[in-house]
Amino acid sequence: MLTVAEYAKHLDMAVHLQKLGEADIRQYARQAREANVAAFYTNPFWNAVVAEELAGSDVRVGAGIAFPYGATTTGVKFAEISDALENGATAVDMVVNIGALKDGNYVLIDKELAGLRDRCAGTALTKLIFEVAFLTDEEIVTLTRMCCDAGLDYVKTSTGTEGFPTEHHVKLMRDSITNDRTKLKVSGVPRQFTLAATLWMLDMGVDLMGTRSAANLVAEYAAHLAEKS
Amino acid sequence: MVDLATVTSWELGKCFDQSVLPKNTTEEDIREGARLAVKYNCAAFYSSSPYWTSVVLEELEGTDVLPAAAIAFPFGSATSLVKVKEAEEAASLGCRALDMVMNIGALKSGRSDDVRRECREFRDAAGDALTKVILETCFLTDDEIRRGSEIVAEEGIDYVKTSSGQFEGPSMEHVLIMLDAVSETPTKVKVAGVKFPRPQNAYAFLLAGVDLIGTRDAPTIIDALDQMRQIGLVPAYRG
Numbered sequence: 001m002l003t004v005a006e007y008a009k010h011l012d013m014a015v016h017l018q019k020l021g022e023a024d025i026r027q028y029a030r031q032a033r034e035a036n037v038a039a040f041y042t043n044p045f046w047n048a049v050v051a052e053e054l055a056g057s058d059v060r061v062g063a064g065i066a067f068p069y070g071a072t073t074t075g076v077k078f079a080e081i082s083d084a085l086e087n088g089a090t091a092v093d094m095v096v097n098i099g100a101l102k103d104g105n106y107v108l109i110d111k112e113l114a115g116l117r118d119r120c121a122g123t124a125l126t127k128l129i130f131e132v133a134f135l136t137d138e139e140i141v142t143l144t145r146m147c148c149d150a151g152l153d154y155v156k157t158s159t160g161t162e163g164f165p166t167e168h169h170v171k172l173m174r175d176s177i178t179n180d181r182t183k184l185k186v187s188g189v190p191r192q193f194t195l196a197a198t199l200w201m202l203d204m205g206v207d208l209m210g211t212r213s214a215a216n217l218v219a220e221y222a223a224h225l226a227e228k229s
Numbered sequence: 230m231v232d233l234a235t236v237t238s239w240e241l242g243k244c245f246d247q248s249v250l251p252k253n254t255t256e257e258d259i260r261e262g263a264r265l266a267v268k269y270n271c272a273a274f275y276s277s278s279p280y281w282t283s284v285v286l287e288e289l290e291g292t293d294v295l296p297a298a299a300i301a302f303p304f305g306s307a308t309s310l311v312k313v314k315e316a317e318e319a320a321s322l323g324c325r326a327l328d329m330v331m332n333i334g335a336l337k338s339g340r341s342d343d344v345r346r347e348c349r350e351f352r353d354a355a356g357d358a359l360t361k362v363i364l365e366t367c368f369l370t371d372d373e374i375r376r377g378s379e380i381v382a383e384e385g386i387d388y389v390k391t392s393s394g395q396f397e398g399p400s401m402e403h404v405l406i407m408l409d410a411v412s413e414t415p416t417k418v419k420v421a422g423v424k425f426p427r428p429q430n431a432y433a434f435l436l437a438g439v440d441l442i443g444t445r446d447a448p449t450i451i452d453a454l455d456q457m458r459q460i461g462l463v464p465a466y467r468g
Binding site for chain 2: 016018019020021022023025028042043045046047056067068069070071072073075076079083097098099100101102103131136160
Protein backbone atom coordinates (compact mmCIF):
# COMPACT_ATOMS: atom_id res chain seq x y z
CA MET A 1 0.00 0.00 0.00
CA LEU A 2 1.42 3.35 -1.04
CA THR A 3 1.64 6.14 1.52
CA VAL A 4 -0.09 9.39 0.57
CA ALA A 5 3.30 10.96 -0.16
CA GLU A 6 4.26 8.05 -2.41
CA TYR A 7 0.92 8.14 -4.22
CA ALA A 8 1.27 11.90 -4.86
CA LYS A 9 4.58 11.34 -6.63
CA HIS A 10 2.79 9.21 -9.22
CA LEU A 11 0.75 12.24 -10.28
CA ASP A 12 1.61 15.17 -12.52
CA MET A 13 -0.78 18.09 -12.33
CA ALA A 14 -1.39 19.67 -15.72
CA VAL A 15 -3.25 22.85 -16.59
CA HIS A 16 -2.88 23.75 -20.24
CA LEU A 17 -6.01 25.83 -20.92
CA GLN A 18 -4.67 28.77 -22.89
CA LYS A 19 -7.31 31.14 -21.57
CA LEU A 20 -6.05 30.90 -17.99
CA GLY A 21 -4.40 33.98 -16.56
CA GLU A 22 -1.58 34.48 -14.10
CA ALA A 23 -3.77 34.32 -10.98
CA ASP A 24 -5.24 30.95 -12.04
CA ILE A 25 -1.81 29.57 -12.86
CA ARG A 26 -0.43 30.62 -9.48
CA GLN A 27 -3.41 29.11 -7.68
CA TYR A 28 -3.08 25.76 -9.43
CA ALA A 29 0.68 25.76 -8.82
CA ARG A 30 0.08 26.25 -5.09
CA GLN A 31 -2.37 23.36 -5.05
CA ALA A 32 0.25 21.19 -6.73
CA ARG A 33 2.83 22.29 -4.20
CA GLU A 34 0.54 21.61 -1.27
CA ALA A 35 -0.36 18.15 -2.57
CA ASN A 36 3.35 17.60 -3.28
CA VAL A 37 2.71 15.92 -6.62
CA ALA A 38 5.56 14.97 -8.97
CA ALA A 39 5.28 17.98 -11.30
CA PHE A 40 3.10 20.88 -12.31
CA TYR A 41 2.67 21.55 -16.05
CA THR A 42 1.49 24.62 -17.88
CA ASN A 43 2.28 26.28 -21.20
CA PRO A 44 5.83 27.65 -21.49
CA PHE A 45 4.92 31.33 -21.22
CA TRP A 46 4.15 30.69 -17.53
CA ASN A 47 7.26 28.69 -16.63
CA ALA A 48 8.94 31.56 -14.83
CA VAL A 49 5.79 32.19 -12.74
CA VAL A 50 5.47 28.50 -11.94
CA ALA A 51 9.16 28.23 -11.02
CA GLU A 52 8.60 31.08 -8.56
CA GLU A 53 5.61 29.32 -6.96
CA LEU A 54 7.41 25.98 -6.70
CA ALA A 55 10.80 27.28 -5.55
CA GLY A 56 12.17 25.27 -2.62
CA SER A 57 9.70 22.41 -3.11
CA ASP A 58 10.42 19.10 -4.79
CA VAL A 59 7.56 19.52 -7.26
CA ARG A 60 9.04 19.74 -10.73
CA VAL A 61 8.35 22.65 -13.07
CA GLY A 62 6.84 21.09 -16.18
CA ALA A 63 6.75 22.50 -19.72
CA GLY A 64 4.85 21.27 -22.76
CA ILE A 65 6.91 21.70 -25.93
CA ALA A 66 5.15 22.34 -29.25
CA PHE A 67 2.03 21.73 -27.22
CA PRO A 68 -0.46 20.45 -28.24
CA TYR A 69 0.31 20.05 -31.96
CA GLY A 70 3.90 18.84 -32.15
CA ALA A 71 3.90 19.76 -35.81
CA THR A 72 6.40 22.59 -35.88
CA THR A 73 10.00 22.45 -37.08
CA THR A 74 12.77 20.75 -35.13
CA GLY A 75 14.58 24.08 -34.77
CA VAL A 76 11.59 25.71 -33.11
CA LYS A 77 11.12 22.75 -30.77
CA PHE A 78 14.77 22.89 -29.69
CA ALA A 79 14.57 26.65 -29.15
CA GLU A 80 11.48 26.16 -27.01
CA ILE A 81 13.18 23.44 -24.92
CA SER A 82 16.21 25.66 -24.25
CA ASP A 83 13.97 28.62 -23.40
CA ALA A 84 11.87 26.50 -21.03
CA LEU A 85 14.99 25.18 -19.24
CA GLU A 86 16.28 28.70 -18.89
CA ASN A 87 12.95 29.70 -17.33
CA GLY A 88 13.27 26.94 -14.75
CA ALA A 89 11.67 23.85 -16.29
CA THR A 90 12.72 20.56 -14.67
CA ALA A 91 10.39 18.27 -16.64
CA VAL A 92 9.90 18.63 -20.38
CA ASP A 93 7.15 16.96 -22.42
CA MET A 94 7.51 17.29 -26.17
CA VAL A 95 4.75 16.37 -28.62
CA VAL A 96 5.87 14.10 -31.48
CA ASN A 97 5.49 15.30 -35.07
CA ILE A 98 2.63 12.97 -35.98
CA GLY A 99 2.74 13.82 -39.68
CA ALA A 100 6.44 12.99 -39.84
CA LEU A 101 5.82 9.67 -38.06
CA LYS A 102 3.04 8.79 -40.48
CA ASP A 103 5.25 9.74 -43.42
CA GLY A 104 7.96 7.39 -42.07
CA ASN A 105 10.42 10.21 -41.43
CA TYR A 106 12.25 8.39 -38.60
CA VAL A 107 15.43 10.39 -39.16
CA LEU A 108 13.62 13.55 -38.07
CA ILE A 109 12.02 11.84 -35.08
CA ASP A 110 15.34 10.37 -33.92
CA LYS A 111 16.91 13.79 -34.20
CA GLU A 112 14.16 15.38 -32.10
CA LEU A 113 14.43 12.64 -29.43
CA ALA A 114 18.21 13.01 -29.19
CA GLY A 115 17.90 16.80 -29.06
CA LEU A 116 15.35 16.61 -26.25
CA ARG A 117 17.49 14.14 -24.28
CA ASP A 118 20.74 16.08 -24.72
CA ARG A 119 19.28 19.48 -23.84
CA CYS A 120 17.61 18.16 -20.69
CA ALA A 121 20.44 15.90 -19.49
CA GLY A 122 21.15 16.49 -15.81
CA THR A 123 18.41 19.13 -15.49
CA ALA A 124 15.00 17.88 -16.51
CA LEU A 125 13.03 14.69 -17.00
CA THR A 126 12.23 13.97 -20.65
CA LYS A 127 8.87 12.73 -21.92
CA LEU A 128 7.55 12.29 -25.44
CA ILE A 129 3.81 12.73 -26.01
CA PHE A 130 2.45 10.36 -28.66
CA GLU A 131 -1.21 11.41 -29.12
CA VAL A 132 -2.07 7.72 -29.44
CA ALA A 133 -5.62 8.31 -30.67
CA PHE A 134 -4.14 9.30 -34.04
CA LEU A 135 -1.68 6.40 -34.29
CA THR A 136 -1.84 2.80 -35.49
CA ASP A 137 -0.62 0.00 -33.21
CA GLU A 138 2.46 -0.35 -35.37
CA GLU A 139 3.25 3.35 -35.05
CA ILE A 140 2.82 3.18 -31.26
CA VAL A 141 5.18 0.20 -30.95
CA THR A 142 7.79 1.77 -33.23
CA LEU A 143 7.70 5.09 -31.42
CA THR A 144 7.91 3.49 -27.96
CA ARG A 145 11.02 1.58 -29.01
CA MET A 146 12.58 4.71 -30.50
CA CYS A 147 12.04 6.58 -27.22
CA CYS A 148 13.65 3.71 -25.29
CA ASP A 149 16.62 3.64 -27.66
CA ALA A 150 17.01 7.38 -27.24
CA GLY A 151 16.99 6.97 -23.45
CA LEU A 152 13.99 9.18 -22.67
CA ASP A 153 12.57 9.00 -19.16
CA TYR A 154 8.92 8.58 -20.18
CA VAL A 155 6.65 7.71 -23.06
CA LYS A 156 3.33 9.51 -22.64
CA THR A 157 -0.03 8.77 -24.21
CA SER A 158 -1.78 12.05 -25.02
CA THR A 159 -2.06 15.80 -24.76
CA GLY A 160 -5.65 15.71 -23.53
CA THR A 161 -6.81 18.10 -26.24
CA GLU A 162 -7.94 15.65 -28.92
CA GLY A 163 -8.70 11.95 -28.72
CA PHE A 164 -8.27 9.75 -25.66
CA PRO A 165 -5.98 6.83 -24.82
CA THR A 166 -7.60 3.43 -24.34
CA GLU A 167 -6.55 0.52 -22.13
CA HIS A 168 -5.31 -1.15 -25.31
CA HIS A 169 -2.99 1.80 -26.11
CA VAL A 170 -1.63 1.88 -22.56
CA LYS A 171 -0.86 -1.85 -22.51
CA LEU A 172 0.69 -1.69 -25.96
CA MET A 173 3.06 1.06 -24.84
CA ARG A 174 3.86 -0.76 -21.60
CA ASP A 175 4.64 -3.99 -23.43
CA SER A 176 6.80 -2.24 -26.02
CA ILE A 177 9.20 -0.64 -23.54
CA THR A 178 12.59 -2.25 -24.08
CA ASN A 179 14.68 -1.00 -21.16
CA ASP A 180 14.57 -0.37 -17.42
CA ARG A 181 14.92 3.38 -17.66
CA THR A 182 11.94 4.42 -19.72
CA LYS A 183 8.62 4.56 -17.87
CA LEU A 184 5.00 5.08 -18.84
CA LYS A 185 2.93 8.20 -18.27
CA VAL A 186 -0.79 8.23 -19.01
CA SER A 187 -2.66 11.47 -19.56
CA GLY A 188 -5.55 12.80 -21.55
CA VAL A 189 -8.11 10.46 -20.01
CA PRO A 190 -11.68 11.70 -20.54
CA ARG A 191 -13.30 13.79 -17.81
CA GLN A 192 -11.48 13.16 -14.55
CA PHE A 193 -9.20 10.42 -13.46
CA THR A 194 -11.06 8.71 -10.64
CA LEU A 195 -9.21 7.34 -7.63
CA ALA A 196 -10.13 3.82 -8.65
CA ALA A 197 -8.77 4.38 -12.15
CA THR A 198 -5.43 5.62 -10.82
CA LEU A 199 -5.03 2.58 -8.57
CA TRP A 200 -5.91 0.28 -11.46
CA MET A 201 -3.35 2.00 -13.67
CA LEU A 202 -0.62 1.80 -11.03
CA ASP A 203 -1.33 -1.95 -10.80
CA MET A 204 -1.04 -2.16 -14.55
CA GLY A 205 2.48 -0.73 -14.48
CA VAL A 206 1.79 2.92 -15.23
CA ASP A 207 4.34 5.07 -13.40
CA LEU A 208 2.89 8.57 -13.80
CA MET A 209 -0.55 9.99 -14.45
CA GLY A 210 -1.03 13.51 -15.72
CA THR A 211 -4.30 15.27 -14.87
CA ARG A 212 -5.77 18.60 -13.87
CA SER A 213 -7.36 16.90 -10.85
CA ALA A 214 -4.07 15.66 -9.36
CA ALA A 215 -4.43 17.62 -6.12
CA ASN A 216 -7.99 16.39 -5.60
CA LEU A 217 -6.89 12.81 -6.16
CA VAL A 218 -4.21 13.09 -3.47
CA ALA A 219 -6.86 14.36 -1.05
CA GLU A 220 -9.19 11.50 -2.01
CA TYR A 221 -6.41 8.98 -1.53
CA ALA A 222 -5.61 10.39 1.92
CA ALA A 223 -9.30 10.07 2.87
CA HIS A 224 -9.35 6.54 1.46
CA LEU A 225 -6.35 5.50 3.59
CA ALA A 226 -7.82 7.13 6.69
CA GLU A 227 -11.05 5.22 6.18
CA LYS A 228 -9.21 1.91 5.89
CA SER A 229 -7.13 2.35 9.04
CA MET B 230 -13.86 45.04 -48.36
CA VAL B 231 -15.11 43.15 -51.40
CA ASP B 232 -18.12 44.31 -53.46
CA LEU B 233 -19.95 41.04 -53.95
CA ALA B 234 -22.00 42.49 -56.83
CA THR B 235 -18.91 42.81 -58.99
CA VAL B 236 -16.96 39.61 -58.42
CA THR B 237 -16.82 36.41 -60.40
CA SER B 238 -16.19 33.09 -58.68
CA TRP B 239 -12.57 33.30 -59.79
CA GLU B 240 -12.08 36.79 -58.34
CA LEU B 241 -13.85 35.79 -55.14
CA GLY B 242 -11.06 33.30 -54.50
CA LYS B 243 -8.83 36.13 -53.29
CA CYS B 244 -11.17 36.62 -50.29
CA PHE B 245 -10.17 33.19 -49.01
CA ASP B 246 -7.21 31.70 -47.22
CA GLN B 247 -7.32 27.92 -47.64
CA SER B 248 -5.75 25.85 -44.85
CA VAL B 249 -4.89 22.29 -43.82
CA LEU B 250 -4.29 22.35 -40.07
CA PRO B 251 -5.11 19.05 -38.30
CA LYS B 252 -2.27 17.73 -36.17
CA ASN B 253 -2.21 14.38 -37.97
CA THR B 254 -1.78 16.08 -41.36
CA THR B 255 0.54 14.24 -43.73
CA GLU B 256 2.49 15.45 -46.75
CA GLU B 257 -0.18 14.26 -49.16
CA ASP B 258 -2.88 16.24 -47.26
CA ILE B 259 -0.77 19.38 -47.60
CA ARG B 260 -0.21 18.84 -51.32
CA GLU B 261 -3.92 18.27 -51.97
CA GLY B 262 -4.92 21.36 -50.00
CA ALA B 263 -2.38 23.53 -51.76
CA ARG B 264 -3.59 22.35 -55.16
CA LEU B 265 -7.16 23.30 -54.23
CA ALA B 266 -5.96 26.75 -53.17
CA VAL B 267 -4.40 27.19 -56.63
CA LYS B 268 -7.44 25.81 -58.44
CA TYR B 269 -9.75 28.28 -56.65
CA ASN B 270 -7.42 31.29 -56.86
CA CYS B 271 -7.21 31.66 -53.08
CA ALA B 272 -5.23 34.44 -51.45
CA ALA B 273 -3.01 32.12 -49.43
CA PHE B 274 -2.50 28.52 -48.37
CA TYR B 275 -1.73 27.74 -44.73
CA SER B 276 -0.17 24.85 -42.88
CA SER B 277 -0.15 24.78 -39.07
CA SER B 278 3.59 25.49 -38.85
CA PRO B 279 6.62 26.11 -41.07
CA TYR B 280 7.36 22.38 -40.95
CA TRP B 281 5.41 21.98 -44.21
CA THR B 282 6.55 25.18 -45.91
CA SER B 283 9.00 23.57 -48.34
CA VAL B 284 6.23 21.26 -49.60
CA VAL B 285 3.79 24.18 -49.84
CA LEU B 286 6.29 26.22 -51.87
CA GLU B 287 6.68 23.36 -54.33
CA GLU B 288 2.93 23.17 -54.91
CA LEU B 289 2.40 26.94 -55.18
CA GLU B 290 5.37 27.64 -57.43
CA GLY B 291 4.52 29.93 -60.35
CA THR B 292 1.16 31.01 -58.85
CA ASP B 293 0.18 34.12 -56.92
CA VAL B 294 -1.23 32.11 -53.99
CA LEU B 295 0.81 33.13 -50.95
CA PRO B 296 2.61 30.37 -49.03
CA ALA B 297 1.64 30.82 -45.39
CA ALA B 298 2.02 29.29 -41.93
CA ALA B 299 0.54 29.59 -38.48
CA ILE B 300 2.80 30.51 -35.54
CA ALA B 301 2.41 29.05 -32.02
CA PHE B 302 -0.64 27.23 -33.28
CA PRO B 303 -3.18 26.70 -31.81
CA PHE B 304 -2.51 27.70 -28.17
CA GLY B 305 -0.44 30.86 -28.53
CA SER B 306 0.99 30.28 -25.06
CA ALA B 307 4.63 30.02 -26.09
CA THR B 308 7.13 32.68 -25.06
CA SER B 309 7.68 35.57 -27.46
CA LEU B 310 11.23 34.32 -28.05
CA VAL B 311 9.88 31.04 -29.42
CA LYS B 312 7.21 32.77 -31.49
CA VAL B 313 9.87 35.01 -33.02
CA LYS B 314 12.06 32.01 -33.80
CA GLU B 315 9.17 30.26 -35.55
CA ALA B 316 8.20 33.41 -37.49
CA GLU B 317 11.78 34.04 -38.59
CA GLU B 318 12.14 30.46 -39.72
CA ALA B 319 8.85 30.62 -41.64
CA ALA B 320 9.80 33.89 -43.33
CA SER B 321 13.27 32.66 -44.26
CA LEU B 322 11.79 29.47 -45.74
CA GLY B 323 9.60 31.60 -48.01
CA CYS B 324 6.29 32.16 -46.23
CA ARG B 325 4.60 35.38 -47.35
CA ALA B 326 1.80 35.43 -44.77
CA LEU B 327 2.01 34.46 -41.08
CA ASP B 328 -0.76 34.07 -38.52
CA MET B 329 0.37 34.15 -34.91
CA VAL B 330 -1.93 33.11 -32.07
CA MET B 331 -2.10 35.80 -29.39
CA ASN B 332 -1.19 34.90 -25.81
CA ILE B 333 -4.71 35.36 -24.43
CA GLY B 334 -3.70 34.20 -20.96
CA ALA B 335 -1.45 37.25 -20.84
CA LEU B 336 -4.22 39.47 -22.26
CA LYS B 337 -6.69 38.22 -19.64
CA SER B 338 -4.12 38.78 -16.86
CA GLY B 339 -3.88 42.44 -17.81
CA ARG B 340 -0.37 41.91 -19.13
CA SER B 341 -1.04 44.17 -22.10
CA ASP B 342 2.61 45.11 -22.42
CA ASP B 343 3.54 41.45 -22.95
CA VAL B 344 0.89 41.15 -25.67
CA ARG B 345 2.02 44.39 -27.28
CA ARG B 346 5.64 43.24 -27.25
CA GLU B 347 4.91 39.85 -28.79
CA CYS B 348 2.89 41.54 -31.58
CA ARG B 349 5.72 43.98 -32.28
CA GLU B 350 8.41 41.30 -32.18
CA PHE B 351 6.31 39.06 -34.41
CA ARG B 352 5.80 41.86 -36.93
CA ASP B 353 9.54 42.54 -37.05
CA ALA B 354 10.38 38.84 -37.39
CA ALA B 355 7.89 38.43 -40.24
CA GLY B 356 9.87 40.77 -42.52
CA ASP B 357 7.90 41.43 -45.70
CA ALA B 358 5.29 38.76 -45.02
CA LEU B 359 1.69 39.75 -44.31
CA THR B 360 1.03 39.56 -40.56
CA LYS B 361 -2.14 38.37 -38.86
CA VAL B 362 -2.79 37.85 -35.15
CA ILE B 363 -5.40 35.34 -33.95
CA LEU B 364 -7.49 36.29 -30.90
CA GLU B 365 -9.57 33.12 -30.22
CA THR B 366 -12.65 35.21 -29.50
CA CYS B 367 -14.65 32.37 -27.90
CA PHE B 368 -12.46 32.67 -24.79
CA LEU B 369 -12.63 36.47 -24.58
CA THR B 370 -15.09 38.99 -23.19
CA ASP B 371 -16.29 41.76 -25.49
CA ASP B 372 -13.91 44.17 -23.78
CA GLU B 373 -10.99 41.78 -24.26
CA ILE B 374 -11.87 41.36 -27.96
CA ARG B 375 -11.83 45.14 -28.37
CA ARG B 376 -8.62 45.63 -26.39
CA GLY B 377 -6.87 42.78 -28.21
CA SER B 378 -7.92 44.19 -31.59
CA GLU B 379 -6.70 47.65 -30.64
CA ILE B 380 -3.29 46.35 -29.60
CA VAL B 381 -2.98 44.40 -32.85
CA ALA B 382 -3.83 47.52 -34.88
CA GLU B 383 -1.58 49.79 -32.84
CA GLU B 384 1.37 47.48 -33.42
CA GLY B 385 0.91 47.69 -37.18
CA ILE B 386 -0.27 44.12 -37.80
CA ASP B 387 -2.04 43.71 -41.17
CA TYR B 388 -4.98 41.62 -39.97
CA VAL B 389 -6.70 40.79 -36.72
CA LYS B 390 -8.20 37.31 -36.96
CA THR B 391 -10.99 35.75 -34.96
CA SER B 392 -10.09 32.12 -34.28
CA SER B 393 -7.79 29.18 -34.80
CA GLY B 394 -10.63 26.84 -35.76
CA GLN B 395 -9.74 24.46 -32.94
CA PHE B 396 -12.36 25.70 -30.50
CA GLU B 397 -15.71 27.49 -30.78
CA GLY B 398 -15.83 29.77 -33.78
CA PRO B 399 -16.56 33.49 -33.69
CA SER B 400 -20.04 35.00 -33.52
CA MET B 401 -21.20 37.91 -35.69
CA GLU B 402 -21.11 40.04 -32.51
CA HIS B 403 -17.42 39.26 -32.02
CA VAL B 404 -16.66 40.18 -35.62
CA LEU B 405 -18.58 43.46 -35.44
CA ILE B 406 -16.61 44.46 -32.34
CA MET B 407 -13.35 43.71 -34.16
CA LEU B 408 -14.42 45.64 -37.26
CA ASP B 409 -15.34 48.61 -35.12
CA ALA B 410 -12.12 48.47 -33.07
CA VAL B 411 -9.88 48.69 -36.16
CA SER B 412 -12.15 50.83 -38.35
CA GLU B 413 -9.92 53.93 -38.20
CA THR B 414 -6.71 51.98 -38.85
CA PRO B 415 -5.12 50.17 -41.82
CA THR B 416 -5.63 46.84 -40.02
CA LYS B 417 -8.22 44.53 -41.60
CA VAL B 418 -10.29 41.68 -40.21
CA LYS B 419 -9.98 37.99 -41.08
CA VAL B 420 -12.68 35.58 -39.95
CA ALA B 421 -11.80 31.92 -39.47
CA GLY B 422 -12.96 28.87 -37.59
CA VAL B 423 -16.65 29.42 -38.34
CA LYS B 424 -18.78 26.38 -37.71
CA PHE B 425 -21.45 25.02 -40.05
CA PRO B 426 -23.42 25.84 -42.13
CA ARG B 427 -20.40 26.77 -44.15
CA PRO B 428 -21.23 28.75 -47.31
CA GLN B 429 -23.84 31.20 -46.04
CA ASN B 430 -21.87 32.05 -42.89
CA ALA B 431 -18.86 33.04 -44.95
CA TYR B 432 -20.93 35.31 -47.18
CA ALA B 433 -22.59 36.94 -44.18
CA PHE B 434 -19.17 37.84 -42.74
CA LEU B 435 -18.00 39.23 -46.08
CA LEU B 436 -21.17 41.34 -46.25
CA ALA B 437 -20.42 42.56 -42.73
CA GLY B 438 -17.14 44.00 -43.98
CA VAL B 439 -14.40 41.49 -43.31
CA ASP B 440 -11.65 41.23 -45.91
CA LEU B 441 -10.60 37.62 -45.61
CA ILE B 442 -12.10 34.28 -44.66
CA GLY B 443 -9.86 31.47 -43.44
CA THR B 444 -11.27 28.00 -44.11
CA ARG B 445 -10.34 24.41 -44.81
CA ASP B 446 -12.98 24.33 -47.54
CA ALA B 447 -12.86 27.42 -49.76
CA PRO B 448 -14.08 25.41 -52.78
CA THR B 449 -17.49 24.64 -51.21
CA ILE B 450 -18.02 28.29 -50.29
CA ILE B 451 -16.91 29.66 -53.65
CA ASP B 452 -18.95 27.07 -55.56
CA ALA B 453 -22.03 28.31 -53.68
CA LEU B 454 -21.78 31.86 -55.09
CA ASP B 455 -24.53 31.35 -57.69
CA GLN B 456 -26.79 29.73 -55.12
CA MET B 457 -26.24 32.63 -52.73
CA ARG B 458 -27.24 35.00 -55.54
CA GLN B 459 -30.33 32.90 -56.28
CA ILE B 460 -31.58 33.17 -52.72
CA GLY B 461 -30.75 36.86 -52.56
CA LEU B 462 -28.14 36.69 -49.81
CA VAL B 463 -25.54 37.97 -52.25
CA PRO B 464 -26.46 40.73 -54.75
CA ALA B 465 -26.84 39.81 -58.42
CA TYR B 466 -23.77 40.14 -60.62
CA ARG B 467 -23.44 43.63 -62.16
CA GLY B 468 -20.02 43.10 -63.72
